[in-house]
Amino acid sequence: MAATNPKKQLKHFITSLQDQGILDVFFNQLQQLNSKQNPPLLLELISIFCQDAEISIAEMTHHLNSAVVxxxxxxxxxxxxxxxxxxxxxxQVAAACRELRLACDDKHQER
Incomplete structure (x- = not known):
C-alpha cells in the first residue's frame, strides 16, 4: 500500500470543492497569503468563519422558529x-444566503 501525501490529498480535496462550486477562486488567494512567517493564517480564518457561522445559523433558526418572525x-x-x-x-454558502435573504424580503417563513 503506497503512502499517502497529506499535501496532495489536501490539494485534491480543495480542487474537488472548487469543482463542485463550494469554494471559489478567492479561496486560492487566501491560500497564497499563507507564508512561512504566518502559516496558520488560513486555518485561523476558516476556524473563525466556522465559529461565526455556527452562531449565525443558530440565531437565524431561533428567530425563524419564533411565533412572530x-x-x-x-x-x-x-x-x-x-x-x-x-x-x-x-x-455555495454565499449563494444560499442570497436565497434566504430573498425569502426574508418576501416574509416567506417556510422558504
Whole structure:
C-alpha cells in the first residue's frame, strides 16, 4: 500500500470543492497569503468563519422558529454569514444566503 501525501490529498480535496462550486477562486488567494512567517493564517480564518457561522445559523433558526418572525433580525444574521463566507471563498454558502435573504424580503417563513 503506497503512502499517502497529506499535501496532495489536501490539494485534491480543495480542487474537488472548487469543482463542485463550494469554494471559489478567492479561496486560492487566501491560500497564497499563507507564508512561512504566518502559516496558520488560513486555518485561523476558516476556524473563525466556522465559529461565526455556527452562531449565525443558530440565531437565524431561533428567530425563524419564533411565533412572530422578526425578519430584520434574520436578515442581519444572513448578512453576517454571507460576508463571512464570501471572505473565505465559500461560494455555495454565499449563494444560499442570497436565497434566504430573498425569502426574508418576501416574509416567506417556510422558504
Amino acid at each position: 422578526d425578519y430584520s433580525k434574520v436578515i442581519a444574521w444572513v448578512h453576517k454569514l454571507k460576508g463571512g463566507s464570501a471572505s473565505i471563498g465559500g461560494k
